[in-house]
Amino acid sequence: MNPILAEIPYWGQSLLRVLGGLVAVLLPAGTIVYVFLFKMMSFMQSRLGPMEAGPYGSMQLFAEVGKWLQKEDIVPERADVRIFKMAPVIVLLSTFLLVVVVPFGPDAWFTDFETGVFYALAVSSVSVLGILIAGWASANKYSLLGGLRAAGQLIAYELPMVLAVMGVVIQAGTMNLQKIVVAQNSGSMFGFDAVGHPYVISQFVGFVIFMIAIQAELTQAPFDMPIAESELVSGYMTEYSGFRFLIFFIGEFATAGVFAMIASVLFLGGWGVPFAWFGWTSIDDIDNWMNIAGPIIMLTKMMLLVFIIMWIRFSYPRLREDQLQRFAWKGLIPVALGNIMVTSILKVVF
């Protein structure tokens, strides 16, 4: 642990971690909503987007949050009240649990799990529970259909995601996310170490499968059947209003950010720069400034990946439910299994 951090008492460290967690989840979520949902989408659709609140409408999100907080918290008469109120919190909670294992710098991490990948994949499926009970507890037919669709979809795409990550784990030889970052940045390809060895190159198939799977996990178009607004009004979110809808809304974009962070850790080298640039050999050599530069590098990569997610979201029509399932079970999973096989053979050979 960094000597500066070690001097802070335990309660101070815990407080810093909580604050850091809030920042790491909410800051990317807000940035994504403004940059991509408000502005990029508008420019793609030949309009300006919000322009009034703040310079270039940058305060629009605060205005929206203020609006949602003022609204009445409506609970349907026949809803299962306690579960109905709990559902959005569960969805957002899984995002916070997920960010815990993401490393942001040589010392800037929340917890250093040896089985970080395993934990992340396990925790990411908790949100299914929230969505399913939101659909069930709303006592609305559209919500129920949306919730069931979401459950089917998220479970189907969990599998290719896990299988895609397997390739990375085999190649890095560790499940610790921090060590995966180090392995990528200190690695070399055929003796050429100027860019390290980001796994997006050697695990390109895995990367594409992972990106498709998180597109589906985030229920973004073309996989947005759970909230398909032209069919199911708003799917499992139909009956939610006010700040409970806000929590769902934040959860959607925060999860997009956190998944993109995990993807950039697994495939793009995370917070690091290639160690060969500065002559570092292991994680202990790294200078302290990387704890500041690391999160910035990480957020840049995250924004790049979210850009791809949003780009696809804004330009593609929606698949049908059976087509989506067929795509996962007959397309992605066999390819991912083949990828694991090839990776493990090559791992033994080299």
Place this chain on the structure above:
Amino acid sequence: MSITENVLGDRQRLAYIASQAADSRLNVELETEGMTLNIGPQHPATHGTLRIIARLDGEQVVWAEPSCGYMHRGYEKLAEVRTYPQVTTLINRIDWLGSFANEVPFILAAEKLMEIEAPVRAQYIRTILFELSRIANVSLFLGDLGVQLGAITPVFIAFRDREYVLNLIESATGGRFHPNFDRIGGLKDDLPAGWVDETRAVMKKLRGFCDQIEDLLFGNEIFQSRTRGIGVVPRDVALQYGLSGANLRASGVDWDLRRDHKLPMAWDKVDWKVWTHPDGDSFARCWIRLQETRESTKIVDQLLDLIPAGPVMAKVPKIIKVPEGEAWVSTENPLGEMGYYVVSRGDLGPFRVKIRSASFNNISITPWLLRGVYVPDIVTILASLYFILGDIDR
């Protein structure tokens, strides 16, 4: 059932019956029961107040029926207490996206009864405005199609480019949505200066818009997999249910009133093509409309070159009294065949008007078409049938 019997052989039919029996036994054991889903009257897919009652088994529709009349405004009855020039104000609002096209058949019916004909220049301008309102109508359909299928960008492109057409209609007639420009015996005014050149430029833009939509939507694999083979209407079924317009042409019936009816309009003066498609599925219906928008821009371009000089109004009395008689005139409107049966008793206003609007007949096929499809396909089929609520309920 008859189709199944023809296609399947005896052995397959027995296997089918056995599997149905097995399914029903399974259902008895598990005691599953269907769910009735009430789509509408307020639902984003029906873009208006259409209500569809669907019985679902899981995500599959077992039975569906449209229930219309939530926006009924009684235009047929209202027309009886108005004079002939006043009726055009009402009928403007039937298909509100292509208003000018609604006026034309009624005016033509009245002119037929009075045995007068509009001057040639007025006929040409009528045809141009008719085609412009078709473009304004169908271009919004092409954008809305994307929204119904989950792609949000095309609709904004459609709104942007439709605006050019609406501006043209506005500068010629004074009204963006409800021109109320057609008069018995001609038109209210001549075209403003510079309108012809402006229109040529806009038609060029609209052809670009068609190419853009074709790239963005029609070439997309997901769009194709969502629309191809969905909601197939065979040729004979389409004819039996009285479909018209692009829905009928998509089923392979070569039928277009612009070409087939002899009307005092200018369509026969120019060179254009009636597109048909053999498939009859949702993709065919959308594709036909895209091609028709292109044809319309071609028609307008050619008419602008041919437009003759002269008056735009024939000599008609100040107070219009239509002689006793009955007349039926129908034209090929953006949504399909639209016609008016006007009965006159020699008064200032019509004695009775029967409005035949395209959408009402087009959605009558939905119970047949929606049986057995999945919930997302309801939206695809409704979007590709393309109805305007005002045109259903009048």
